[in-house]
Amino acid sequence: MLTSDVKAQTLTVTESLVVGVDAGATSTRVAVHALDGTRVGYARAGAGNPSAHGLGRAVTAIETALRAALPSGGGYRVVASVAGVAGLVGEVAPALAKVWDCAGISDGPRCVGDVPIAYAAGSPEPEGALLLSGTGAVAARISDFQQVAIADGLGWLLGDAGSGFWIGRAAAKAVVAALDRGQDEGLLTELVVADFFGDERPAEPRTVAGRLVRIAQADHMRLASLARLVSRASEEGDPTAVEITREAAAHLVATLRRVHVSGPVVLAGSVLTNDGPVRRAVIELLGDETAMTARDAAGAAAWLAARDLLAEDAARDLHPLFTACA
Template sequence: MQDLVLGLDVGGTASRALVTTLDGTPVGSGVAGAGNPVGVPVEVACAEVSTALAAALRGLDPARIVAGVLGIAGTSRFGDPAVAGAFDAVWRAAGLSCPVRPIGDVVVAYAAGTDEVTGTVLISGTGAIAARISGETMLSSADGMGWLLGDLGSGFWLGRTAATAVARELHAGRDGALVRALLSVLPGGSADAFVTAVHERPPRDLAKLAPLVLGAVADDPIAARIADEAADHLVATAAEVWHPGDPVVLAGSVLTGGPVLRDRVRERLADRRPGVVVPIAEAGTVGAARLAARGVLAD
């Protein structure tokens, strides 16, 4: 029987599992709820990962799985014997006899975009970070400092910058596509009401405005300027770690979710380094499975 590998992408909102052949052909997948023990109790995390894993293994002999990788933010949690032991119990209960190695989600995101062992990944989701990767090691990184100190060009940055601009437009009595887009989700016909609505929500909720900002770019010069600034920030972040000849993998929901920001980033990267290869990351499970297979094939 053909050997298989397991890739898991476990985060604060969902747990995903993918089983593939060594050449990357998918043969099973599953999804469940939040499975990162940084954000939910360990027993909840393990239950959700177990559900996703069971779905991915349905109809397959788990003995065929020869390697696994768990892509997750906060791998240091697995230094706690209680956490590591709880997840080991999940693997055993599923019938796995191979190790399932936790690897940081930034490394996994890079692997989801390229087979090249060494290169750069630029991620923009709720936050933003760039990192230079070699194998399973992060050699260097830039930004990724959270919304208080950085995450420039991220979903949060887009939302906050747009909310600031809309508040000013409302104070001046001006209308526009961006103003209307944000007022569709943040009630308030006046500047004061809008500002109050923003402050009543958790700060990180501003990241949810990013799709509205990018969706207004074609019809609103303020939104277009914000998108341009976001692209400038992201490319500057990538430039801090990027080496000549590196591919630059684009990852994260803001960069992979549509062309508006992605195309701006690609254009700026090409201006800096003509001929640069800029692949788009696939799902994190693909990167995790690719790393698992690479480990097997290297032996």
């Protein structure tokens, strides 16, 4: 599936362009910019993580988005490209070089992991740290827009403390325990049970708990979707949900402290970019630290491609144009 948010323009004069790629586990985005920051093309395609979905599928997604984002009719020259790829493997760079060549671009993209791109989506400063919480969670120290240290990001089973999955699992555990003990149901329990069963809720609390456990065992990633219910219940004062969100924030900031030395902290991932109790608690715990929010990662990749071609002050000034959300 492909969507194009900014229609590729037809250029009438030769113009130098840069290409940025943000290839992730659920979707791929490609941004095409002129060196003055003007966005001339933007497109989305399917999942682009080669470790999760295979090299062929990932490369196809990137190629699909690239061709949709490039301006039609010629009249341009791509002078630099950066591809941020989650689950990056060594085979990606030569495969994308072939894709770029077939698209008429002489030089393939510089391939990096998704962490430096996520950081650059929030800050033009070369030194700082990334704190990301989406389905998973990770913190990284960044130097010259390169990852030099990392903490957590160890996956849903044994790591990712404070992530959307961690929050959802904590909620499910609390709800199952309450049902098993026959305790009075609070708002969080009501929301979680309704999400799993709708109008077909079993009558006995113990039966509800058992079925919820079996559903979670069959599809463990469904637990990540419960994070939004925890946020809602926390906002309405449910004590269990409030405790979970505070604990999630504490885990995230503790992970960050292991790697952060200086510079801004970029908050990324849906748990931290959307306003909610976890984001607010994290910002409170950060105190006087400068916290910035990640914006468009494909645009950030394009900005990194352009950065080496621009004066330092110009690159800094143009950062908001490149990273504006599509």
